[in-house]
Amino acid sequence: MLIRNRPDIVPSEITSRQVYEGRRAFVRNLGRAAFAAAVPAVPAWAQPGPKLAGVKASTYSTIEKPTPYKDVTTYNNFYEFGTDKGDPVQYAKTLKARPWSVVVEGAVKKPRTFAIEDLLKLAGMEERVYRMRCVEGWSMVIPWTGYPLAELIRQVEPAGNAKFVEFITLADKAQMPGLHVPALAWPYVEGLRMDEAMHPLTLLTFGVYGELLPNQNGAPVRLAVPWKYGFKSGKSIVKIRFTEQMPQTSWNRAAPQEYGFYSNVNPAVDHPRWSQATERRIGEDGFFQKKRQTLPFNGYADQVASLYAGMDLKKLF
């Protein structure tokens, strides 16, 4: 049975981030005012992006405490900007999120190229506070903004032979310095089975914390698939392709024995080199705490376990 607690207000509105993050600058400026020189030094991550308007709260949101904005936007895996988790915030400034368009092609009746402005207006925006579990054993709680990918899929009318959806990330060396290192096969490719892509939890994501996505989080458009390991949610998407064959994803090509196509969060299936039974929640779990248990499908089993009925998830990891 699904028990949903409907949140009354969008969590990110409880305390406006600008007000919260600006508190030190505010105090500092009071002092500086005496010298008539009020220039607050705000670090790059704290510069607020444009707000998304008309965002509704969602029943799919968790009531867990969101991970601080600073952690969400400075600790990223986005290999196109370097393999260190501090690299994206540092080097993603060169990414040009405008103009941007997303090509939708393949086994669809109405293939189309969407300008990002049109995508933003395609359906009503919702805030979805999702758990995010990284394959490396850490997790966050992130308030994403977007709408179900299903809304877009319905517009292009998939053909009968469309079994999978492939998501391709931008690969432009001029904008992405990490591409010079052959860490993965570029462009970054991810994929979902059709029913996974149509699932209401699968979010086409444009914002985080009520603002447009910062570059390092996959601007201007990315996926958020909360029951799968983080790498399944492609960032800075330029192409969505409907296929009959299972897509060859970048991580699967790099190490097939370590990263399967499905990559559902599963504490019972260890990564060959480390355990997936537990995780550390960023910004919450301290030195004197045992790591928390990882839940099957990252705690979304009620909603998604039925998609995999009859499948041996130890083999199809």
Added chain:
Amino acid sequence: MSLRQPSPATIGRVKAILFVVSLLPLVRLVAGAFTDALGTNPLELITRSTGTWTLVFLCITLALTPARKLSGWHWLARYRRMFGLFAFFYAACHFTTFVWFDHFFDVAAIWKDVLKRPFVTVGFAALLLLVPLAITSTNGMMRRLGARRWQALHRSVHLIAILGVLHYWWLVKRDLTQPALYALVVVTLLGVRLYWRHLGRKAAAI
């Protein structure tokens, strides 16, 4: 004062400075832990940092003999024990983070990890091999064992360095640049030794 033959007082003073400098990585971690300055994932940073510094001190220890031979500064050998013990010290810190932060003293889980995951297995083996070296690092133990046996035992540091690099190599997800750098250093330092041994054998054969 000459670099070839510094006075005992100078050697002692330099040693004291090196001792303090070698403690700085630990000081940084402890201070950072108390001031919340270790980034988003402090426990991962501590684990990585202690592991990296173990490798650094292993490399320094292994570099002293070639450096001494090449430069003729024989006093460099006076710092070998200290750096070797720092390698052991940071390895012990690294192991503590594994036992504490990763497994929270769950012995069964730790043991399972050691047996099941090759990168943990080699890392644990390297740590075990370091223990007898640390124990027999004193002058008294050196005397008791005798120079020949002591030296034979302490040659295992070559294997330890290889295991240490392997531990790092197998742990990295994709970008092997960092482990490759350590591998290069260790291979060079061990290669130099092999080369010299080869030269020595040739000279003896003549």
